[in-house]
Amino acid sequence: MNEVHRPVLAANWKMHKGPREAASFMEGFLNLHPPARGAIVVIFPPSISLVAARHAALARTDIEFGVQNVHTRESGAHTGAVSAPMAADAGATWGLAGHSERRHEFGDTDEMIGRRLAMLADSGLRPVLCVGETLEERENGQLESTIRRQVEAALGQVPQSRQESVLYAYEPVWAIGTGLAASETDASEAHGIVRDAVRGTLRSGGAPSGSAGSATGDEHITVLYGGSAVPSNASDLLAAPGIDGLLVGGASLEPESWAAICAARG
Ligand code: PEP
Numbered sequence: 001m002n003e004v005h006r007p008v009l010a011a012n013w014k015m016h017k018g019p020r021e022a023a024s025f026m027e028g029f030l031n032l033h034p035p036a037r038g039a040i041v042v043i044f045p046p047s048i049s050l051v052a053a054r055h056a057a058l059a060r061t062d063i064e065f066g067v068q069n070v071h072t073r074e075s076g077a078h079t080g081a082v083s084a085p086m087a088a089d090a091g092a093t094w095g096l097a098g099h100s101e102r103r104h105e106f107g108d109t110d111e112m113i114g115r116r117l118a119m120l121a122d123s124g125l126r127p128v129l130c131v132g133e134t135l136e137e138r139e140n141g142q143l144e145s146t147i148r149r150q151v152e153a154a155l156g157q158v159p160q161s162r163q164e165s166v167l168y169a170y171e172p173v174w175a176i177g178t179g180l181a182a183s184e185t186d187a188s189e190a191h192g193i194v195r196d197a198v199r200g201t202l203r204s205g206g207a208p209s210g211s212a213g214s215a216t217g218d219e220h221i222t223v224l225y226g227g228s229a230v231p232s233n234a235s236d237l238l239a240a241p242g243i244d245g246l247l248v249g250g251a252s253l254e255p256e257s258w259a260a261i262c263a264a265r266g
Pocket of ligand 1: 012175178229249
């Protein structure tokens with residue numbers, strides 16, 4: 001993990017916890033997690049539970065909230081959808097785009113993911129672009145080409161002035177929810193590929209305005225790791241080169257295990 005930057009520890013609750021359960025989780029978690037522990041803690045509840053979770057943590061400015069998905073448009077006749085400006089209005093300051101469950105279960109294409117990412121960035125949310133290969137792609141030697149395609153297609157759609165606000169999560173599909181986390185070596189290698197793909201995209205479209213680092217390649221590109229991160233492997237993952245934080249699904253659902261991950265140090 002980069003010494004200068006605080007790790008980002010992000011909880012993706014997926015389709016778990018309605019408003020009451022979300023509020024009671026927050027109560028339990030906040031008792032276990034004292035303020036100012038150094039990490040940036042972000043929770044991504046289902047959007048229907050965002051306000052309740054946030055309300056339960058109003059006294060704690062060290063905890064931030066995000067949405068798991070947004071529509072590609074600001075408003076309109078899109079039954080069942082939530083837009084990025086609405087999420088911001090509800091108190092979200094972060095948003096995910098491109099989670100593999102969105103790609104595989106809901107058919108999100110690289111093009112749609114890019115538009116969601118742009119919408120998050122335009123609405124002032126911190127976008128997190130999730131990328132990662134399937135087991136088949138890894139076994140076919142397509143790790144690098146898959147990550148490059150996903151990064152280039154999505155980041156290329158974000159206006160240059162906003163590209164530097166994007167964070168990345170490397171989430172190998174074979175590691176999500178399987179109990180088989182990537183090794184630190186494999187994760188570090190993939191994070192290097194993500195960074196390289198980001199730099200390449202920034203350069204090909206020109207450096208984002210105001211980002212002096214982009215031209216020289218010394219900008220900080222934040223890349224989180226996701227895929228079966230649990231309390232017992234969190235410290236090792238956070239200590240691995242190039243891993244700036246964790247995006248956690250299953251182990252973020254209980255206050256105890258989530259607090260243990262938030263207490264992990266790289
Ligand atoms: C995720 O869905 O983003 C994830 C990383 O899940 P899990 O931690 O359960 O593997």
